Amino acid sequence: MSEQTLKKPVFQLNNIDLFYGDFQAIKNVNMTINYHEVTAFIGPSGCGKSTFIRILNRMNDLIPSCKVTGSILYENQDAYDKNFDVIELRSKVGMVFQKPNPFPMSIYDNIAYGPRCQGIKDKKVLDEIVENSLKKAALWDEVSDRLKKSAMGLSGGQQQRLCIARTIAMEPEVILMDEPTSALDPIATQKIEDLIVELKQDYTIVIVTHNMQQAARISDKTAFFLLGELIEMDDTNKIFNHPKNEKTEQYITGRFG
Amino acid sequence: MKKQNNILQEGSVNNMQVRKTLVLSMQALKKEVIDMAELTLENIKKAFHAFQEADQVAARDTLKLDDAVDAAEEDIAKHALQVIWREQPVASDLRLVTGILKMITDIERIGDHACDVAYMTTNINSKPNQHVLTLATKLMNNLEAMYKMTIEALALNNEALAQKVIEEDEQINLVYKEALSKITDMIKKDQIEAEEAVYSLMILKYLEKIGDHATNIAEWIIFTLTGIHKKTELY
Numbered sequence: 001m002s003e004q005t006l007k008k009p010v011f012q013l014n015n016i017d018l019f020y021g022d023f024q025a026i027k028n029v030n031m032t033i034n035y036h037e038v039t040a041f042i043g044p045s046g047c048g049k050s051t052f053i054r055i056l057n058r059m060n061d062l063i064p065s066c067k068v069t070g071s072i073l074y075e076n077q078d079a080y081d082k083n084f085d086v087i088e089l090r091s092k093v094g095m096v097f098q099k100p101n102p103f104p105m106s107i108y109d110n111i112a113y114g115p116r117c118q119g120i121k122d123k124k125v126l127d128e129i130v131e132n133s134l135k136k137a138a139l140w141d142e143v144s145d146r147l148k149k150s151a152m153g154l155s156g157g158q159q160q161r162l163c164i165a166r167t168i169a170m171e172p173e174v175i176l177m178d179e180p181t182s183a184l185d186p187i188a189t190q191k192i193e194d195l196i197v198e199l200k201q202d203y204t205i206v207i208v209t210h211n212m213q214q215a216a217r218i219s220d221k222t223a224f225f226l227l228g229e230l231i232e233m234d235d236t237n238k239i240f241n242h243p244k245n246e247k248t249e250q251y252i253t254g255r256f257g
Numbered sequence: 258m259k260k261q262n263n264i265l266q267e268g269s270v271n272n273m274q275v276r277k278t279l280v281l282s283m284q285a286l287k288k289e290v291i292d293m294a295e296l297t298l299e300n301i302k303k304a305f306h307a308f309q310e311a312d313q314v315a316a317r318d319t320l321k322l323d324d325a326v327d328a329a330e331e332d333i334a335k336h337a338l339q340v341i342w343r344e345q346p347v348a349s350d351l352r353l354v355t356g357i358l359k360m361i362t363d364i365e366r367i368g369d370h371a372c373d374v375a376y377m378t379t380n381i382n383s384k385p386n387q388h389v390l391t392l393a394t395k396l397m398n399n400l401e402a403m404y405k406m407t408i409e410a411l412a413l414n415n416e417a418l419a420q421k422v423i424e425e426d427e428q429i430n431l432v433y434k435e436a437l438s439k440i441t442d443m444i445k446k447d448q449i450e451a452e453e454a455v456y457s458l459m460i461l462k463y464l465e466k467i468g469d470h471a472t473n474i475a476e477w478i479i480f481t482l483t484g485i486h487k488k489t490e491l492y
Contacts, residue, residue, distance in 0.1 A: 213345060240347045241492030242484035253350050254276030 016070035027228040038205045040219035047225040057093035094167030098179040100159030102151035114170045137165035157188025177207040224248045279344040293329040300371035308378040316378035326368035356481035363470040370463040377456045392436035407471045422475035429468035
């Protein structure tokens with residue numbers, strides 16, 4: 001990571017409100033997300049953390065009743081400007097979901113799918129992308145001898161790393177992860193957590209998690225949401241040792257949740 | 258509880274439930290520490306009373322009380338570790354558990370010093386010199402008030418009171434120095450038996466050391482409340 005990008009914002013969000021019809025799901029949130037940091041969103045179910053992460057790559061555009069207001073700058077450009085290229089945004093801000101969702105095709109084709117859609121046809125180039133992406137997702141050693149086999153035959157943990165590799169193949173700047181380990185066993189979870197720590201050398205990661213110990217283990221910054229509000233965001237170290245806000249303290253210490 | 262209720266009433270977050278086991282474990286742990294500290298306070302008082310009265314039987318009885326202090330230290334350490342591995346506490350809970358693990362070392366040493374006072378007393382055959390007794394009683398009174406304040410600061414989570422304990426140690430040190438100077442003067446003037454002078458000085462030094470340990474406990478109490486130990490943020 002270059003010194004220039006260190007601690008510089010990739011996302012700057014100001015006065016963000018989000019409505020599903022009449023219901024306000026996000027209330028006046030301000031947040032900065034820095035390059036090459038892992039930012040964790042925590043909070044009870046229904047607090048808005050998944051809704052908020054979807055603002056970052058405009059996934060909420062797909063919901064007809066959803067309305068977002070406020071300023072969302074991605075690399076200093078208005079990500080919600082009508083002239084902003086959403087397809088480009090989603091290739092630069094990739095997403096991994098709670099349940100692994102490999103395409104019903106081979107491991108190779110899963111990874112090559114995105115680059116092919118972007119017009120890359122050269123097999124040598126695609127081979128290289130597939131290998132590099134799988135290596136970065138710490139999956140290469142486990143699947144290099146069966147790339148043409150169906151991805152559906154992989155274990156849950158392997159499928160999730162495949163989804164991360166598929167995201168990496170698009171050369172993103174940011175990877176969003178919405179509870180990426182909640183469907184995995186502890187060993188698969190550990191592998192994903194180790195991977196996240198590795199990946200932050202090259203990518204910015206935003207993760208929604210219900211597992212507070214996971215947030216404590218892997219994130220640099222933690223944001224606590226409650227009832228659509230960002231209650232507190234700070235260094236993870238400070239959030240889990242001495243949070244400033246009483247509500248944060250009560251949530252992370254299990255006084256409510 | 259009032260603040261918790263406010264949050265619980267604020268909105269529609271489902272399934273809100275306090276982590277009862279953690280809360281109860283933390284309360285029990287803290288009570289164990291307070292009980293251990295109160296036990297050592299009683300032992301100090303018994304040891305000092307034996308010294309005042311030159312009561313060797315009472316002094317020997319006091320020596321036997323330290324086993325309960327040592328056992329309490331081990332029980333608390335065990336329970337603190339259980340809270341850590343079972344509950345994985347964070348924030349104020351984590352600070353309290355780690356603070357407690359530090360505090361019990363000082364409390365155990367206070368118990369040892371109460372024994373030291375009792376043990377020295379077993380060597381003294383007659384009631385102490387009146388000048389020595391006056392100064393020692395002054396020191397003991399200051400110390401008792403200071404240690405009670407320490408226990409109260411822990412029980413009430415009172416940072417200001419813990420800070421006052423730290424300040425009080427200066428007073429203990431001044432009284433100790435005054436006593437040291439007085440006994441030195443008495444030795445020079447041949448107004449005190451050599452043996453009594455030595456044992457009395459050692460008893461005074463043990464009392465002064467108890468003040469230092471109470472100060473350490475107060476510093477850890479402040480850490481549990483603020484995350485800051487002396488001047489360092491420990492996170």
